[in-house]
Amino acid sequence: MDIYDKKDKFFVAVDCIIFGFDKGKIKLLVFNRKIDPFKGAVSLVGSFVRIGETVSEAAVRILKEFTGLENVYMKELSTYSSVDRDPGYRCISVAQYALIRIDNDIKTLIEERGAKWFDIENIPELVLDHNEMVMDALERIQKIARYEPIGFELLPKKFTIPQLQTLYEAIYRRKLDPRNFRKKILSLDVIIKLHEKDKTGSKKGAFLYKFDYKKYIDLQKSGYNFEI
Template sequence: MNTSNTSAEYIKQEKFLVAVDCIIFGFDTESIKLLLFKRRVEPLKGSLSLIGSFIKNDLNLNDSAKQVLEESTGLKDIFLKELRTYSNIDRDPGNRVISVAHYALIRINELDIKNVEEYDAHWYDFNDIPDLIFDHKQMVEDAIYRLRDEARREPICFNLLPEEFTIPQLQSIYECFYQRNLDSRNFRKKILSFDILTKTDKKDKTASKKGAFLYVYDKEKFDSFIAKGNRFQL
C-alpha cells in the first residue's frame, strides 16, 4: 500500500485489526452440523473456535472469507454470505480486533478430508454447540437465526444436499431448522408444487426396501418460477 500521499489526519488515527470468521454448516443426512476447529495460536490456544483470519491488504472481506474456506475445506464456489460485524472493544483479549462473520453451507460429501484433518476440525450438532472462544458462540447463534429465516423464503437448503437427494432428506433439513416435525405428505405436496425439482429414475434404498426417488434441484426452473411473480415460501 502506497502511503507517500497519506495525510497526517490518517496517520495519527489509532490502528486496529480486522478479521473474518467463518461459520460453516453441513448436513450428514440426519442433522445439520457445525464445523469447529482447535485454535492454533494464543490467546486460548487449543480451544474450540470458528475458523478465521486477519484481513490482508490485497483482499476484500468476501475474498478473505473465500480464502479461509478454501484453505480449510478445499472447496470453492460454495454458498457464502456476510452475517454481521462484531466490534466489542474487549471481544478479543489479544488485541483490538473487529471481526466480520460470514456463514457458509457446504456439502459434507465434497469436503477435502486432508484439509479438515490438517486443521484439526470436527463436526458438532448445531443444536448442541459447545463453549467457544470470544464471541464465536454468539456468531453461531446469529447465523442459525438468519438461516432459519432465509430457509423459509429462499432455496438455500439445497446447498447442504448432494446433487441428487430424496424429498425426505430435504424435509429433514427443514425440520432441523424449524425444530419441529413436518407432515411428510404436506411437505412433499408443497415442495413439488413449486416445480423446481427434476425427478430422476434412480432410488435411494438406504432407508427402506421400497426406496425413495432421487431428485435434482433445477435453478433455471426456480428462476422461472420467481420471474412469474411467484413466491418461494415453506
C-alpha cells in the same frame, strides 16, 4: 498533516460459519486451534484480513487455508466490534456464513486438516464471541429459509424428498406433514425426478431427485415464499 493521521486503526478479521447437513442433522464446522492465542480451544474458521484483499476475498482464502474448501459462496452476516471482544487486541471481525454439501471429498479434506463438524444442537464452548456469531447465523438461516430455497444448498446432488423434509425439519426445529411438504416442494417445480431410488433410508426405497438449477435461480430472484 492530514485527517487520516489522527484516526485509529484496527485489526480486521473474518470468521466463517460453515453449515453442513449430514445424517439428518445440521452441522457446524469448527477446528481446534493449534497455535496461540487460544491454543487447544475450539474456534470457528477465521483469521485476519490482509491489506491487499477485500473482506470477502479474505474469507475465501482463509477457508481454503484451514479446510481446503473451495468455491464456497459465503454471505456476510454482521460485524462484531465490541471493544473487549478479543481481550488482547482491538480487533473487529466480519462474520461470514455459508451452507455446503458434505460429500466424501469434503469429509476427507476436512479431517486431514483437523477441522470437524459439530451437531448444532450440541455446539461446544467456542473462543471469543464465536458462539454469539453462530447463534446469529442460525437465526439468519431460519429467517432466510422462509423466503428462499436455501435448504437445497446443503443436500447431496441427488436426494430424496424425505431427506429434503428432514433438512427443513432440522432448520425449523419442528415436524412437518409429509403430504403437504411433498405437495409444496413439487409445486415449486424446481426438482426433477430421476429413475433411481435411494434404498439407504427404507426397504421400499425413495426416488431420487435433482435440482433444476435454472428454475432454482429464478425462484431465488423472485423471492417466492418458501414458508413451509
